Each structure stands twice: as C-alpha cells, then as structure tokens.
Amino acid sequence: MTDLTDLGVKAIRDGVAAGTFSAREVAEAFNANVAAAQDALNAFIVATPEKALEAAEAVDAARAKGETLGKMAGVPIGMKDLFATQGVQTTAASHILEGFIPQYESTVSANLWKAGAGMLGKLNLDQFAMGSSNETSYFGNVISPWRKQGSNAGLAPGGSSGGSSAAVAARLCPAATGTDTGGSIRQPAAFTGITGIKPTYGRCSRWGIVAFASSLDQAGPMARDVTDCAIMLEAMAGFDPKDSTSLNLTVPEWTDGLDADMSGHRVGIPKEYRMEGTDPDILESWDNGIAWLRDAGAEIVEVSLPHTKYALPAYYIVAPAEASSNLARYDGVRYGLRDLPEGANLQEMYAATRAAGFGDEVKRRIMIGTYVLSAGFYDAYYNQAQRVRTLISQDFKAAFEHCDVILAPTTPTASFPLGDKSDDPLAMYLNDVFAVPASLAGLPAMSVPAGLNKDGLPLGLQLIGKAFDEQGVLNAGLAIEQRAGFTARPEKWW
Amino acid sequence: MSSYRIQGVTGEWEVVIGLEVHAQVTSNAKLFSGASTEFGAEPNAQVSLVDAAMPGMLPVPNRECIRQAVRTGMAIEAQINKWSRFDRKNYFYADLPQGYQISQLYHPLVGEGSLLIEADEKAGIPADKRIGIERIHVEQDAGKLMHDQHPTMSYVDLNRSGVALMEIVSKPDMRSPAEAGAYVRKLRSILRYVGSCDGNMEQGSMRADVNVSVRKPGDEFGTRTETKNVNSVRFVMAVIEQEARRQVDLIEDGGKVVQETRLYDPDRNETRSMRSKEDAHDYRYFPDPDLLPLDLDDDFLVECRESLPELPDAKKRRYVEELGLSEYNATQLTAEVEGFRRFEDVLSATASALGKGDKDVATQVANWTLSVAPGVLNALGDEAKVENNTAAASAAILKMQDAGEISGGQAKEIYEIVLKTGREPTEIAETEGLKQLSDTGAIESVIDEVLANNADKVEEYRGGKDKLFGFFVGQTMKALQGKGNPAVVNQILKDKLG
C-alpha cells in the first residue's frame, strides 16, 4: 500500500470518499509523521493528534451513513498558529500569548472544519507573522527539511508561514493554512518547493486571525500542488459579515475551472523585477517560466511597474504602523502574559509586560510604526507611504491593460542558512522584494515550484493576477506546474 | 453680546468657552459589536469578544448609530459628509481594551452646523445667540475603572466599552457660564427631540469636556484648559466660573496657563490637573485599516431627513405664528420633549372635542398644560396616578369649562378627582355637584333678591359709583354658593342695573 502521507489533498479526499482508505488511517499516518519530526524540524508549536482523529472519525461516520462529504473531507491539515482555535492554545509564536486559549474559532479554520478537514496541530511561525526565516518565533525556529547538497547546515523554511511550508514539504501534513502580509505564504512556499496562494484581499475572512497589518493580512492555502490549493482555497474563502473588509462575493469553483491552456492569454513580464543582485539561478528559472507559459500558448509581453523599487520601503512603513496599533491590545490586562514588577503601576506593568512578551523583531516594528505615526511625522511617512501604495496599485492596473497575469520570481534567492541574516533586518526584509508589491495592491498571487538551483534547493515562480482573478493565477500556475515537472522532495534526515 | 466679566486686579477679563459634548447614541447594540448597551448590567456581562479586544476581533459598524448621528447633524443644520471614515486614536489605559479608540479625526461624519440659544435676560443672555458647531463625529466609549473595591487593585468593567458616542464639538463661541448652560440644555433638548440620545446626564449619557480660556476683551484667545467629563449643566457652569477665576488669578500673579487636561471635583467645587494622562498626548491617529470608508447613499440620507421630527425652533415659531401663543408660552412648551408632547395631545383632543380648530383652543390648552394642570399634579404628588392623566380627560374638562358648565375652580377639582380615581370628568361634575348654574331664570331671581336687599348700594351705583359692580357679583356668587356662571351673572347684573 502507498504511504498515505505521500498523498495530497485531492488524492486523500477522493480516496476517503471512494473508501480506498479511511480518514482515520490518514490521520494516524500524519499524526505519526508529525510526532516523529517534531524534535528535528520544530514545525509545530502544539500537536493535536486527538483533534485530527476526532475529525477523521466524524468523516468516516458520515461516509458510512451515506452523507454528502465536504470539500476537505478526511484531509488532516496544519493550522498556522495565527488562527484562533477554540480550546487550543493560540500564540502567534509569541511569549505574550503563551497559554492563551481562545474561546472562539477563526472563520477560516471554522470553514475548513465544516468542509471536513481535521487539525494536526498549530504550526510554528515568525512571531506575530513578522519575519522571513522563522527565526523570530518565541518557540524556536523551524528548520527547513531541505538541505544544501553536501551540507548539514540548517536552512530557513521561509517566513512567516515557515512551520506551514516545512510541514507540507516534509509530508507532516498534505496542506496547511498560511497568512500573507508581505509574502508570508509565497516566500516560504518558494523556499520549500511547495505551492501557496494568497487570494485577493478580502476573499478570506480575517476574523479570528491574530492581526499583524490589517490592510495587508490575507489567509491562503499552502499545499503540494495547484489543484490542492484550489480545493483548499474554496473551503477557506467566503463572505464573512464579521469582517468589514470581507468581499461579499460567492466563492468561484476554482477547481472545476482549472485549465492550463494559456492560448489567448497574455503574460506580463515586469521589467523592473530584473533587479541587480538577483541570483542568476533565479533569473534562469524565470526564463524557464516564460518558456513554459509560451509553450502553454500564452503571449508574452513586457510590462512596466515603475514604482516597484518603492514597494518595500512603503511596506515597511504601512505594516509596522498598523502593527504598532494592532499589537497595543497585548497589555497583560485581559489575557496573555502579565509582568507586574513589585510596586509597578499600570503603565509600568504595560511596559514590563510588553518588554518581556515581545521578541526583538516585533519590538523593532512596533517602534518604527509608533514613530512614523507620531506627531509631526504622520504625513511625511505614513501618508506618503499610502500615496506610494496608490501609485503601486495604479502601476498594476496599467500593466493589466496589457496582460492577464504577471510572471515574476517569488524571491531574489533560494533558502539561506539560519542565522545568515538574523542580525541584519534590512537584508532580511529584502527577501520579500518581489512579493510585497502584490500585497500592497491586494492582488491574488501565488508561488509554484519551478525547479532546483545548483545547490539542489527549490526555487519558486510567482504569478500575480488581477483583483478577483484567482482563476487566472491558478491556471497559469497549473501551466507551469505541468511543465516544470517538479518532483523533487527533501531527502529525509529527521 | 454677553457682558459677563471676571473682575481682576488689572481690570476686566472675558471668558471664552468651547464644549465637546459626548452623547451616547440611542441604540440597542454597541457601535461595533452586538453586545447590549443597556444600563446597569452586572460587570462585564455586556461585553463581546470584540469589545474585549480579543486577538483577531474586528469591528463592523451599527447602521442605527450612524443614522442617529446623521439625523442629529441634520437637526443642527450641519453639513453631512457622505464620505467619512474612522480613525484610531492610540493610547494605553485600562479602560481601553484595544489600546486605541475608534473615532473620527480626519473625516468626521458631520461637519459645521449651529444651534440657537435664546435670550434670557435674567440669566444674563440679553439676546438670542447662534453657537457654532464645528463637527459631530462618532466614536467608541471606554470601559469603567473602579478604584475603591480592593486595597491594591483597580477593577475594570467593559460594559460601556464600545458603546456608540457622538462627540459634538462646539466652536469657542460662548462667553459666559449662562451661555454654556443654555447651550447644553438646548443641545440636550434637540437630541431628545431627534431621539438620538436620551440625554440622561446622571447615567452618563451626556457629558461635556469644557474648554476654557480667558483674555482681556478684544485680545487674542488665551491658552485653554480642558476639564473632562463634566456631567451636569450646573457643574459645567461651575467649572467655567472656577476655571476662569483660577486662570485670571494665575495670570495676574505672573503665571502662565498651561494647556492641560483637568478634572472637576464637585465636592470641593474646584478643578485640578490630571497628571495621570499627561504623557498620552501623542495619539498617533491614523485611518482604521479594519474599516472601509463610510459612503452614505442618497436613500439613507433621505430616510434620515424624512424621519426627523419638527424641531424646537420651528415648533416654537409655529406655536407663535399659527397657534397664536405668546412667545413665553411657546418657549416653555417647546423646551422639552415631554412638554410639547403633552400639549399637542391635549390640544388635538380638545380641538376635536369642541369641534374647533387648534388655533381656537391653543391658548386655553397652553394655560392648562403649563400652569393649571402642573399645579394640581404637584399638589397631589404621589396620589396622582399617571395612567389617569389622559389627554381625553383634560379635553373633557376643558370642554365643560369652555361651555360654561364648570368654573376654573371646578375644573381643578374635577381634574384632581380624575387623577386620583380615573373617573370620567363629566360624570364627576354631575355626581359631585361640580357644575355652575347657567339657568337664567334661577340666577335672575337670586339677583333680584340681592338688589332688593341692597337698595342703598344700587342707588350709589346708579349715582356713578361703578366700582360697586364687583360687590353685586360677589353677593350673587355667594348666594349661588359659587356655582353661578360668571358670564351669565355679569350679563344679568348689567341688564338689571342699567
């Protein structure tokens, strides 16, 4: 019998539905992988094998009764620990939320459970989703299952959804939720040779997701291939009246609409993404992507996104500004850590609690955000950044007059060794240089594996679509997936 | 112009006042959550996950709160901004779970408007005056801190956290405590007419931040202080007096007024500096990224306007111009919602009982509702049952009085019985003998007797001593035991005396 943990979302769901294997068998197999890899990969903050079994048994029982099964029936998944899960500790990988047990379930996770998915555990991440290497987690960094050829050095699984990317790549789960604020689904997907899509801002409800930067945060699936992402996104997405920014649109049947024939479609190649310092391997894979899409029938056109260079600095004003305010609620009064030094007053308690509860990167961003919003600087920083954001959005609109979807690299390099950039915030930020523009414009964007670099590490290609056009993104992704023939997987060392 | 002046050693000073009134919007649920707004619940019983700022919680605005703020704006003839948005005001305090208050700084829902305060010679307001209103914005209320329940801890109750407030910001147009008092009263009246706030200051539904500065008349504005959360009209006026006096004394002693937040202590009747909030001045306002801009459509605005009732100023004008009431009565009747409602109920009941127009009975009804009825009600106190005090009963009494069946005194007596028992006024008049005599024949014979018994006085009257007419009336009424219809008595006496 095949190893069930080699299967993806669609294969598991269809196998369970057909009775080839039971949901319980699937859950057990993944539970075992989760437990076996925990010490080496540190992908989970909390494992919840009993939750996975419980959900699986419910699916098996429903099937036995001949009930209609959900889109994710029998599929156990990993849940990024940014989603509030009722009765299960939710930390955002921070000390300040250590021990926090939500009395509510996030909309996205609730949607997934309703569709028949089960929870294997809460996945590690960069603290409050701030980071690109998973090194800012209070619970220790995740280790990528990938290794450079000829080296045992620990590599970054990307961030902030690094637990998700590592777990999917290492077959600890067939799929996982991610959130993307400035690349946090796409960059880790690229680093670990998996597929991840950030949908249009507003497709997935933000209700119950620990907020980082409200105008950017968007949940999405991370899985092994495009089809699995489409299935899972259908289950996650949907209008939620509890989120003012939720899109009141019916969720398209993206899976049914998958079509890799690109004839009649134009693919835009943004010239400003050919940046100095970009890894030649990355540029080569980009050229491969162009060739594959042309082969799929697409017309390739050059497009211009003139303000690309300013996306990252704009992001590093807007996101910290929003974060500085969003994270003000962590004050030791209603939940989470309280540090009350002897004789401290209320304001001193706040300062002590937050000093003890937040990691360095979180503090850095809160500080920057506080500064750019403070009296006298608001216009020069925050408003200027939001104006630049308007220009970036207009750039995309103009580009989409000439093309249907944009192809670009996901990251400027492949995964790097842990510790390589952790002392240099700016070098770390540059990881997201290609990912951030789509985030600022709220556009759907996905990363698909495109091959390995000369060190044997995965590289991703990014597809950016028009607002609401997840289908166009998924289809172009599928066209690449079919031609890239990416079958590499990390050799098991854990 | 107000002549209110503070006497200093260096001469006279003028006080400049602006008010920021926080009015709780009348709504069932909170501004951004479904928790109830009802007053007086157990601590933290009316708190949602949203109000407690649990991780991942998001705000969704309550339509009714927006609607009531828009209607309020329309009531002060303000500019309504179809496009507005919410901003976050960031600061740390235990009554503020999010670490920010969702408010509106840059694009408020309601722009400039004004309201009229009326001349009140006695209070030192010589003429009507229009007070400018800068804006009205919608924002969240904070929770409550309790300091006296534990030796080392304060307790936090978030029941109020997230309740919708309108902040109504005046221009610095007031120049005396009396003007400020009149402004708050008028604003309260308008809010209650509109139904956007119950105006209950004791329960904190309305509270004012009082901005006060002083200057030599004609000079530039001085530095102002803001005394927070003053919760009665009387205290608003007291704060202004105390604060103006303090500032004048300070300046004349060579000191300088510091722009700061102060607190009023009613027990000592003084304001003091609130140092605890001093470092919170950098609020880092920015648009709330969890919310989209409000974009009100025309249908919404039309409904807001069409659902507005007649407002105090217009009502008063109509009472004077169409009903022929005196300025004074019209002012009295329109000052409060209860007053005009009572008046209008009795007016329409009386007009239809008499088959007359409103105008024909308005003065009579106004006198009844403003002085006669309250007199009886007050005298009765708890003995009066509210449910007996119907407009129909008042109308029936007024109808009998109008027809001359009962006297004014009898009307009061009947009303008293109505209030106590709920019996029918006509039945009371009948069975309690509370009717006047209008039978001409009977009155004539009594008058003949009076004139016969006082032949000497009749002589004197006819000789030109007109004043004696009242004597005959008195004697006749006495003989009729007060039940004679005065008009009939007068007429017959006049005829007989020639």
Place this chain on the structure above:
Amino acid sequence: MSVDRETVAKIASLARIQMDDAALDRMVPEFNGILAWVEQLGEVDTSGVEPMTAVIPNHQRLRDDVVDADPLTGGGIRDKVLANAPAAEHGFFGVPKVIE
C-alpha cells in the same frame, strides 16, 4: 533624518516597551538604519495622489441594530471574556491600582 537615543527612548515609552540601556544601545542604530532606508520614499513625486483608503474597492457594510444577533460578536459571555485574564476578580479584570 537620524534620531537620537533620547528620541528612541521616548518612542519606546510611547509604545509601552520598557528598554534598558543595553536594549536602547542595540535599538538606536537599527532604528536609524531602517528609517534611513524607508526615507527613500521621499523621492517619489506624489503630488495629486490620494493616500490609499481601500486596497480593493469595497463598500463598508452596516450592521443591523440587533443585540446578540451573532453569538460570536454578542455579549452575555462573561466567563469567556474573563477566561484568560491574569487577574479576574468578582467578574472584573484586576489591574494595579490606578490613581486618577
């Protein structure tokens, strides 16, 4: 624009993050490094450009004024609200005594 240690300390205090000297020593250069880098935005001519308000065109929906319409956003859940409180007493959240 480079900011001094005192300014950074002020920002830390505004953000309610206690920082000792060592923490400030580390923060000041990082802070300035990031600021100097984001300041390149100043080069962009944004005259006549509106700051972004809604990233995806969307209408602010307004909720009906109904109490507890959705249990997830309604009240009457004191136990849930207090469940994670570091100091819950008599139905309140306890904090160090505030002197106003």
